Each structure stands twice: as C-alpha cells, then as structure tokens.
Amino acid sequence: MNAKPKMYNPKPKQKPILLFILLSIHFPCFFSQQLNNSFCRNEPFQCGSIRNITYPFWGGRRPRPCGHQGFQLVCNSGVPMLNISELSYRVQEIDFSANTLRVARQDLWSKPCPEVLHNTIIDPDLFRYLPKSDDRNVTLYFNCTSDQGRLSNQFRCDGDGVNTINLFRTGDASSGPGSGITCNNNISVPVNRTAVESLRTQPSIYVLRDALASGFWIQWWGNGKQYLPRPSSAPEEGIQGYKRIILGVTLGITGIAIVSTTIYCWQRRRRLPKSPNHRGNPNQGNQPVENILLQHGSLASKRYKYSEIKKITKSFNDKLGQGGYGSVYKGILPDGCLVAVKVLIETDSNGEEFINEVNSISRTSHVNIVNLLGFCYDRNKRALVYEFMPNKSLDKFISSNANCQLDKETLYKIALGVAKGLEYLHTSCNTRIVHFDIKPQNILLDEDFCPKISDFGLAKLCKKKESILSVLGARGTIGYIAPEIFSRNFGGVSHKSDVYSYGMMVLEMVGARNIGETVAIQSSENYFPDKIYEEVIPYVTRKPDDFIEEEDETTRKMFLVGFWCIQTNPADRPAMSKVVEMLEGSLQSIQIPPKPFLFPPMVTRQEFSPFGH
Structure with a gap:
C-alpha cells in the first residue's frame, strides 16, 4: 500500500521513436529513388524556357512509355506545343506542384x-478550368x-x-x-x-x-476526383506496386510524425511563460505580418487604426477612384494635410500585395516616387495613406476622350520625371526595386504636374547584382507587359521589363495609340509597334529645312526613346540611366532604333546591342 507509484518517464522512448521516424522517412525516399533511377532515365526534358518537364508529359528525349497518352509536348523552335481537342496550344x-499549366x-x-x-474546348477527361x-x-x-x-x-x-x-x-x-x-x-x-x-x-x-x-x-486531373494512370507497361506496373506500398507507409508515418510534433510543440508552448506585457492582442493571428511591418521602424509611428482611417476620410465620403485592388478616398489629417487613402478589398489572405507595397515604398525617398504617410493593418482591414495628388493620374490627360490635353513640353517633363524615378528604383536604392506595373494610371501628378510613381503592389525586390528575376505567372497590365513576362522565350525577366512598360507609356503619351487605332482599322495582321514604327519613323528621321521647333524636337525624341525601350529582346533596351541621358541630350545624339519584332529571335542579338546590360 505504501509502495511509490511508478512515475512516467518519456525520455527513454524518445530516441527510439526519433530513430524510427528518421529511418521510416529515409528508407522510402531511398527506395523510391532507386526505382526511379532504374526506369525512365530520360524522364525530365526541356523545351525553350520550360525545364524539368516530367510526368504526365512526354516528348523529345522523353520516351512515350514515361508519359500519358494525351500529353505529348512537341518542341517547335523552342516553343512547347500541346494538342487539346483538335486545337494546338502554346x-x-x-x-x-499544382498540376496546372498556362496555355494560349x-x-x-x-x-x-x-x-x-x-x-475553345478542353478535354474533360484530362483537364478542367480552374474553379x-x-x-x-x-x-x-x-x-x-x-x-x-x-x-x-x-x-x-x-x-x-x-x-x-x-x-x-x-x-x-x-x-x-x-x-x-x-x-x-x-x-x-x-x-x-x-x-x-x-x-x-x-x-x-x-x-x-x-x-x-x-x-x-x-x-x-491529379489533385481532384481522379488521377491520371501511369502507362501500362510491365516495368512500370511493377514500379507502381512498390510505389503504392511506399506511399501508404510514408503517409502513415508522416501522419504519426506530424501528430507527435504537434503534441510536442503544444506541450512546449504550455511550459513557456507569458510575456509580462501580454494583453491579448486581437491581431495575434496576423503575427507574421506584424513582424514584417515592424521591421520598418520609421513606419511604426505612422500606423493608424481603422477607426482613425474612417475619421480621416469622413466615413469614406469623398471617393477619388476605384480599381481591382479597392477604392481611393480623399482625406485630411489632424494637422490639415490632404491625403489619398487607398482602402484594399477585405480579404482573409496573407496580404501579400499589401506587405509588398509597404515593404517596397518604405525603402524609397525620391521626388518622383509617391510618399507613403502611413498605413492601417487591423485584422482584415487594410489601407495605405498617401500624399494627395490634386491632378490625379496621367491617364486622365492622354486618353482620346480626355477633357484637358497637356502640351508637349509638360508631357516631356512628365516622361523625364518618371524615367528618373525608375532610374532611382533600379540603381539608387539599397535593394533594387522592379515595379512591374508602369502605366499612366499609376503615374500621379501633383499641383505642378510633377509625376509620382505609385502602386507598388506587384513590385519585386532583388539584389542589385541580380540580372534575372524569378517571377511566377504574368504580372502587370495588358498593353504594357514586356513580352518576356508572357513567355521566357523572349528572354529573362529583369528591370528591363520596367523599361518596356515605360516605353509603351511614352509612345502613348505622344499619340501612338491614336495612330495605332487608325492603322488597326486598315489591317489586323500587323503587330502594333511594327505599324506605329512604319508610320512614325519617316516623320522622326526627316531632314529639317532650317531648324526644328523645340516642341517638334521633343516629340521626335520621345518617339525614338519609346521605340528603344520596347525592343523585344531585353538586351536591346537601354537601362533607365541611359533613357534619362537620351531625353536630356540632343535629338541628333539618339540613334534610330530597329523595328520591334513580334516573335522571339532564333539567336540572341545581345552581342550587337548598344544597351546589353
């Protein structure tokens, strides 16, 4: 009756359990790797910019038994082509990881x-549109x-x-x-x-x-209601039997490991003392975002509550505009300063674009970059407080139905200011910032028509020495997106992608869109820059009688710079520092750019490019 009860001591069992988990995870991976090394040795293949193409696709050096019947990729001049329901797709x-592909x-x-x-009809037995x-x-x-x-x-x-x-x-x-x-x-x-x-x-x-x-x-199909079966060949069927066993064992052991780890972390958390300042922060669920935002100490004092945002905007009474991101309202700070408050659409996501914008713009300080005065992150309520731009955005002055048209000299100063702002983002920040959405709607104008680059939701930070960026999916606005963002066959994505968007915007500023509309009526077979080039270059290169008027010279200069910036090969485009130099220099010092081409070159032209950097 007086015997001491046995105390439970988990320590002796921890090492065997840990060893069991490690062996259970390592052995299936090792066994599976040996099987994969024995069959389909040519399994991965590459076509153009798409690498490591594996099951269910086959083609090229990857033999038919290593793929599925409806997934043959034909590599046509570096472009992978797939036939779906009697139509050929690029x-x-x-x-x-998601069993998805983007096709055109x-x-x-x-x-x-x-x-x-x-x-456009896809084979429902093989594919589905994303829900x-x-x-x-x-x-x-x-x-x-x-x-x-x-x-x-x-x-x-x-x-x-x-x-x-x-x-x-x-x-x-x-x-x-x-x-x-x-x-x-x-x-x-x-x-x-x-x-x-x-x-x-x-x-x-x-x-x-x-x-x-x-x-x-x-x-x-693969993440949904059915799975694509492997080809029925004797070696593959043997492999599948082993792999099903391995998959079942691995999933079971992985489940045990996850449960064990969860229990361990939960018990460890229970033993941790609470912070003496713990007050039950209602935003604890957003802690990762909080940490990112608090890394920028200069912004910590400029954080607003959502109730303060409502007060600043007088309950969102004066709406300035609306876009896919949300709405912009006019507001006034307690010190009387006018502001523009961008209220993002309510969402339960991790706020990637919001963090991206705060993280990018907080690193900037330039006369041609919009000034972020504060922000609000209150559960799923998100807002950005910017300096107020009385003349709104550039697109209000250059569209065909604009009520007020700007003179060429003002447009030239705006183009030069935007170029200097982009030069600063690409070269003068501690971390290079690529904007990825340069367009007239994102160029704000103050009372003196000084341009300010805004909307950094799609921006990407990179080290200055990095020339090529890793970007998943197309980002930007149709009509301004560089061709390499659509297809890596045109080249790598880099800061030169901003240069292309800038060039399209400059051409629009000097009236190329209007010319394009006229040309498009005559024929739909020609690429827009090709036709504008044919219409404009004779005007730009004509010899003056005695002199060129200053306004005419400015227009010609902007046309030349625009065409240099929209060269299809990124290496042929100038850096923004060179763009500033050309805009500020003489018309005679600018070389005539080659005609932009729609399709990627068969060989690189970098060695011939005056801007190959």
Whole structure:
C-alpha cells in the first residue's frame, strides 16, 4: 500500500521513436529513388524556357512509355506545343506542384482571325478550368453587319466583304454582339482577368492581341476526383506496386510524425511563460505580418487604426477612384494635410500585395516616387495613406476622350520625371526595386504636374547584382507587359521589363495609340509597334529645312526613346540611366532604333546591342 507509484518517464522512448521516424522517412525516399533511377532515365526534358518537364508529359528525349497518352509536348523552335481537342496550344508555364499549366491558342497567337472557327474546348477527361481562376472569356464575332457605323471594338480579316466586320466583346457569347448587330459565327476564348479589364477600358486591336496571347490556366486531373494512370507497361506496373506500398507507409508515418510534433510543440508552448506585457492582442493571428511591418521602424509611428482611417476620410465620403485592388478616398489629417487613402478589398489572405507595397515604398525617398504617410493593418482591414495628388493620374490627360490635353513640353517633363524615378528604383536604392506595373494610371501628378510613381503592389525586390528575376505567372497590365513576362522565350525577366512598360507609356503619351487605332482599322495582321514604327519613323528621321521647333524636337525624341525601350529582346533596351541621358541630350545624339519584332529571335542579338546590360 505504501509502495511509490511508478512515475512516467518519456525520455527513454524518445530516441527510439526519433530513430524510427528518421529511418521510416529515409528508407522510402531511398527506395523510391532507386526505382526511379532504374526506369525512365530520360524522364525530365526541356523545351525553350520550360525545364524539368516530367510526368504526365512526354516528348523529345522523353520516351512515350514515361508519359500519358494525351500529353505529348512537341518542341517547335523552342516553343512547347500541346494538342487539346483538335486545337494546338502554346504551353507558356507549367506548375507541377499544382498540376496546372498556362496555355494560349496557337491559331490566335498573333492575330484574332483563325483559319477555322473552333471554340475553345478542353478535354474533360484530362483537364478542367480552374474553379477559382481569374480567367474570363472574350468572344470574337465574325461576318457581322451593323447599322451603327464605325465601332471601337471591330477588326478586319483577310477576305472580308466590303460591308462585313468582325467584333470582339468581353464575356460569353450569350450576351450577344450588341443591339443593331448581326453576326454569323463566334468563338469564345478564356483570357486573364486583367486582360478583360484592359479591353473594357481600351477596346483596341493591339490590346486584343495581347489579351489572346496572355493565355489561360487549366489543371490536369491529379489533385481532384481522379488521377491520371501511369502507362501500362510491365516495368512500370511493377514500379507502381512498390510505389503504392511506399506511399501508404510514408503517409502513415508522416501522419504519426506530424501528430507527435504537434503534441510536442503544444506541450512546449504550455511550459513557456507569458510575456509580462501580454494583453491579448486581437491581431495575434496576423503575427507574421506584424513582424514584417515592424521591421520598418520609421513606419511604426505612422500606423493608424481603422477607426482613425474612417475619421480621416469622413466615413469614406469623398471617393477619388476605384480599381481591382479597392477604392481611393480623399482625406485630411489632424494637422490639415490632404491625403489619398487607398482602402484594399477585405480579404482573409496573407496580404501579400499589401506587405509588398509597404515593404517596397518604405525603402524609397525620391521626388518622383509617391510618399507613403502611413498605413492601417487591423485584422482584415487594410489601407495605405498617401500624399494627395490634386491632378490625379496621367491617364486622365492622354486618353482620346480626355477633357484637358497637356502640351508637349509638360508631357516631356512628365516622361523625364518618371524615367528618373525608375532610374532611382533600379540603381539608387539599397535593394533594387522592379515595379512591374508602369502605366499612366499609376503615374500621379501633383499641383505642378510633377509625376509620382505609385502602386507598388506587384513590385519585386532583388539584389542589385541580380540580372534575372524569378517571377511566377504574368504580372502587370495588358498593353504594357514586356513580352518576356508572357513567355521566357523572349528572354529573362529583369528591370528591363520596367523599361518596356515605360516605353509603351511614352509612345502613348505622344499619340501612338491614336495612330495605332487608325492603322488597326486598315489591317489586323500587323503587330502594333511594327505599324506605329512604319508610320512614325519617316516623320522622326526627316531632314529639317532650317531648324526644328523645340516642341517638334521633343516629340521626335520621345518617339525614338519609346521605340528603344520596347525592343523585344531585353538586351536591346537601354537601362533607365541611359533613357534619362537620351531625353536630356540632343535629338541628333539618339540613334534610330530597329523595328520591334513580334516573335522571339532564333539567336540572341545581345552581342550587337548598344544597351546589353
């Protein structure tokens, strides 16, 4: 009765359990590796910029038994092509972790006029559209007649009759081409949501081409209700038997390890003393975000509560604008300073774009970068407080229906200011910042029309010595995105991608978009920069009689700089420091740029480029 009860001592069992877990994890991995080394030795292969292509795909040096029947990739001049439901698609990205790939229709790659009108239909036995994808439909209508005269969303194809037109609209075909319009045929094509928004605001042929080239995401079955079976060959069937056993054992042991680790961490946490200042912070669930934000000590004193944001904006009474990110409201700080408050859409996500913007812009201090005065991060309520820009954004002054047009000298100063701001982001910060969304809507103008680069939600930080960035998926706005972001066949993504967006914006500032609209009416077969180049270069290079007026020289200079910046090969584009030098220098010192080309070069031209850095 007086015997001491035995005390439970877990220590003697910890080492055997740990050893068991380590061996259980190591052995299946080792065994599986030996099996994989014995068969399908040529399993991974590469086509263009897409590397390590494995099951279910096959092609090239990867033999047929190592892939699935409907997944043959044909490498055509460095472009992986996949046939789905009798249509050929360009494969632009593959994400094996999510069983997804981004594809674009080959017959619509450079023109919206396919030889055969096929709807975009994927094989439901192999693929599905992503349920939560941002992709939207664009419908192309062919052989249409209209009693409304010239429409902004029309295009022509070879062989069209005199009174026949073709139209494009965002959305499904069920919405119809519009009142007073009849069409014989139509096809629907999924494209990125950003492309759809661009088409709604800028319904033009060159934006349509960019949208069709942006592609759309599909998923092959593997994470869903069924799995693609391996090919039925004797060696592979033996492998599958072993792998199923290994998978079952590994999953079971992994589950035990996870449960054990969770219990251990929970018990360890219970033993940890609470901080003496612990008051039950309601934002503890956002602790990783808190840590990131608090790393920037200068911003810690500028954090606002959501109730303060409501007070600053007078309960969001004066709305300045709205976009896909949320809305912008005019506000006033207690000291009387006017501000613009960007309130992001409520979400339960990890706030990646919000953190990205705070993290990027907090590193900057430049006259041509918008000044961040504070922020709000209160559970899922997020807002950014910026200095107020009375003249709003650049797009309000350069669109075809703008109420007030700026003179060429003011546009030149804006272009130069933006160039200096980008030069600062690329070279003068401790960490290089690539913006990835340079466009007129993101260039704000103060009372003196001094430009300020804004909206760093898509920006990426990198070391200055890094030339190539790792970027998943397309980012930016259709019409301004560099071609290498769509397809790595054009080159690596780098700060030169900002240079391309800047060049497209400069061309728009000097009226290239208006020229493009006129040219697009005549033919839909030509690439936008190609046609603008043919229209503008004779004007830019003509010899003056006695002198060139200052305004005319400024316009010519901006055209030349714009064309240098939109060279398809990133190595042919100048760095922003060179852009500033060209804008501030004489017209005669700027070389005539070559014509931009739509397709990637067969060989690199870097060795011939004056800007290959």
